[in-house]
Amino acid sequence: MAVGGIACSPVHSLRRTGEKLVARRYDLHSHTTASDGTNAPAVNVRLAQEAGLDGLAITDHDTVAGVAEAVEEGRKLEVEVVPGVEISTVSGGRDIHVLGYYIDTEDALFRERLEQLRETRDLRNAMILDKLGELGLSVTLDEVLEQSRKRPGRDETVGRPHIAAVLVAKGYVADMQEAFDRYLASGAAAYVNPPRIRPEEAIDWIREAGGVPVLAHPGLYDDDALVQRLIDYGLKGIEAYHSDHAPETERHYAAMAQRHGLIVTAGSDFHGSRGGVVFHAPLGARSADAAVVAQLQAASVHYERSHRST
Structure with a gap:
């Protein structure tokens, strides 16, 4: 079937x-x-x-x-x-x-x-990166795409875990959990919706x-x-x-x-x-x-x- x-x-x-x-x-x-x-x-x-x-x-x-x-x-x-x-x-x-x-x-x-939902997700990612920048944490979209191993225009999604992984790799946080707790979870410093x-x-x-x-x-x-x-x-x-x-x-x-x-x-x-x-x-x-x-x-x-x- x-x-x-x-x-x-x-x-x-x-x-x-x-x-x-x-x-x-x-x-x-x-x-x-x-x-x-x-x-x-x-x-x-x-x-x-x-x-x-x-x-x-x-x-x-x-x-x-x-x-x-x-x-x-x-x-x-x-x-x-x-x-x-x-x-x-x-x-x-x-x-x-x-x-x-x-x-x-x-x-x-x-x-x-x-x-259409993925386009909204992309907008959210950009807004999160802007807020991180305002907090003094430099994370670029290219770095996130490299971490996610995604290419623009593909039928795939990029999300907060990929941003979190960059924060860990750059030494801003110790691990993924801290990245979410401090910056990416609902109500955290860089969260947007x-x-x-x-x-x-x-x-x-x-x-x-x-x-x-x-x-x-x-x-x-x-x-x-x-x-x-x-x-x-x-x-x-x-x-x-x-x-x-x-x-x-x-x-x-x-x-x-x-x-x-x-x-x-x-x-x-x-x-x-x-x-x-x-x-x-x-x-x-x-x-x-x-x-x-x-x-x-x-x-x-x-x-x-x-x-x-x-």
């Missing part, structure tokens, strides 16, 4: 390991060099296999540029790759991220919309591309009114299980999703490692079983259409 012009194999709930049948495991949140991860998409797939995962989602920020490479490697290694994206939005002055699963990655309008789309608009975009909108890491927002508002608007799932969620937070959002008949997803939010430190957590630190992936497939108009046509 084909998803977004990319062949994907069907999900089975169990696999045999030696003499045992074990549940299939999927990490539904990972980033690659297409956005602010440190590993190429194919490397993430190989790491997923080494971690004992049966599949993973590629959910780069505001781009689907890493999906095709990951799916190709997944074919070779028999690792299921879920096409995804993580869309950056703003509500109440805060960053809110909406995951999209099984979107049509070749949809021209969807790709054009993601390009230019106008972006609202999360409701991201939900619309994902659904119009045939995909399934899921709210990413709601525990980081600590705003149940926001979550309820998005549920009422048409959200289809909640990422209850996330590496930055405490156990009680995971239970809270899993219960909230179940009360509303939503899909409960899980993901590590793996970004690779910098300076020997893994961000946010290793692949597989949070995982969902095949039943969750089957729910996402059933909720995806694009997946269902692609499946029927093959």
Whole structure:
């Protein structure tokens, strides 16, 4: 079957390991060099296999540029790759991220919309560099692009981790965490947040591309009114299980999703490692079983259409 012009194999709930049948495991949140991860998409797939995962989602920020490479490697290694994206939005002055699963990655309008988001991200980066300069920290766009190994005009994103890495390399801060705490995190000295789309608009975009909108890491927002508002608007799932969620937070959002008949997803939010430190957590630190992936497939108009046509 084909998803977004990319062949994907069907999900089975169990696999045999030696003499045992074990549940299939999927990490539904990972980033690659297409956005602010440190590993190429194919490397993430190989790491997923080494971690004992049966599949993973590629959910780069505001781009689907890493999906095709990951799916190709997944074919070779028999690792299921879920096409995804993580869309950056703003509500109440805060960053809110909406995951999209099984979107049509070749949809021209969807790709054009993601390009608009990347242009906004580029504007934010420039504003951050200006604020850093005002604080006496000289970081140029060329230095950030060199650190990110990106070229202007490519269908990829450059983000705050790339700026943080330059701050570390130039000795302005000791590590990535200090870079965010002092300068780049929400409320820090060089943080800026230019106008972006609202999360409701991201939900619309994902659904119009045939995909399934899921709210990413709601525990980081600590705003149940926001979550309820998005549920009422048409959200289809909640990422209850996330590496930055405490156990009680995971239970809270899993219960909230179940009360509303939503899909409960899980993901590590793996970004690779910098300076020997893994961000946010290793692949597989949070995982969902095949039943969750089957729910996402059933909720995806694009997946269902692609499946029927093959």
